[in-house]
Amino acid sequence: MTIQQIADRLVELSRNRQSTQAYRELFAQNASSHEMPGVPDGTVSGLENLIAKSEAFDQMHREIHELTVTEPLVYQHFFTVGMGIDVTKSDGTRSQEHEICVYQVKDGKIVDERFVYSMPG
Template identity: 45%
Template sequence: MTTQEIADKLVSYCRNGQEAKAYEELYSPNITSVEMQEPMKEVHGFEGIQKKGQWWEENFEVHGTKVSEPLVADNHFTVRFWMDTTHKPSGYRSQMNELAVYQVKDGKIWREQFFYDVEA
């Protein structure tokens, strides 16, 4: 698959709540995922992605999301996510924009990094 095909499939899966399918089909077993802050600042492999997903589900209720079209440049692409969430432990509801940058290697996503405002 080309980078454009991978990007298009990822966007489609995210828009349809099929992130697990995206991980199975599009991600390298050697994936590195990087966030702006702890507790999941950097995770590796499918096990790390799974733990990150569990942490997210335990801590956030998602009320709505929007996913942009991908922008592709060589073996990289970016997608903008908008989310309306409630932090379960505090009950604080907020909306956020997140820019995700993905790197493709050997036909799979092998690195993803997320950029967003971090409240002090």
């Protein structure tokens, strides 16, 4: 797959709320994930750990009201998408979150993902 095809497929799977499928299909075994600095356990490595992190994130939500994913922007070995979610969390609070997601591709697989968003406070 080309980087554009990988980016398009990630967007498709994300919009359909199929994050585990996206990890299994598009990510390298040794891929890493990075949240904003200061987030506890914000860096995770290894495909199974990325899947576990994603599934834990999903379990924190009671209801997803809206999920938006932009079209990807591809440049060299990277692509980025914007993601937004309007969600009611398990504790009953509702919030809207927005982030820029940057992915690095090597040898036809995503090897690194980084999330950029505003930190509370």
